[in-house]
Amino acid sequence: FRPWAKAQTFYSLLRHADAILEPTIFGYGTTAIEAFSIGTPIVTLPGKFNSGRATSLFYHMMGYTELIANDENDYVKKATTLANDKTYRETCREIILASNAPLYENTKGIKELQKYLKNILTAL
Numbered sequence: 403f404r405p406w407a408k409a410q411t412f413y414s415l416l417r418h419a420d421a422i423l424e425p426t427i428f429g430y431g432t433t434a435i436e437a438f439s440i441g442t443p444i445v446t447l448p449g450k451f452n453s454g455r456a457t458s459l460f461y462h463m464m465g466y467t468e469l470i471a472n473d474e475n476d477y478v479k480k481a482t483t484l485a486n487d488k489t490y491r492e493t494c495r496e497i498i499l500a501s502n503a504p505l506y507e508n509t510k511g512i513k514e515l516q517k518y519l520k521n522i523l524t525a526l
Contacts, residue, residue: 416442420491421484424457426477431456438464438502441495445480447471463508464501469494 407415416422416437424434424446434444434457446457446469458470469484471477484491 412436413440416440421445421481421494423477423481425454426474427454431460434460435505438498438505441499441502443469443484443491443494443498445469445471445477445484447474447477460505463504464498466497466501468497 404415413436416433417440419437419442422433422437422442422444424444426447427449430453434446437444438460444457446461448455448458448470461467461470469480471480484494
């Protein structure tokens with residue numbers, strides 16, 4: 403655990419991390435979006451509530467679900483494998499980088515907002 407870091411330090415930590423372990427009780431996706439942009443793998447176990455499911459959603463959007471754990475034991479197994487198997491870790495990084503475009507180039511939300519605003523303005 404570290405204190406809050408300035409942006410440059412934070413991105414350096416993300417780039418040099420072998421993996422990130424998402425807390426199982428919360429997570430809103432900010433760190434995941436930043437980590438995936440540079441290929442840092444994240445092990446996640448989706449929680450009961452939406453606040454613990456953002457990383458899982460992002461993995462599904464990318465079509466890569468290898469690092470979504472099914473239970474606590476699977477979470478530990480995936481984390482241990484990432485920490486100890488450099489080849490596996492690098493493969494995960496490559497797959498994340500090759501498949502992360504839907505996270506950053508997705509205009510669906512913008513188009514929905516445009517449609518909504520157009521409807522409101524038309525109704526006025």
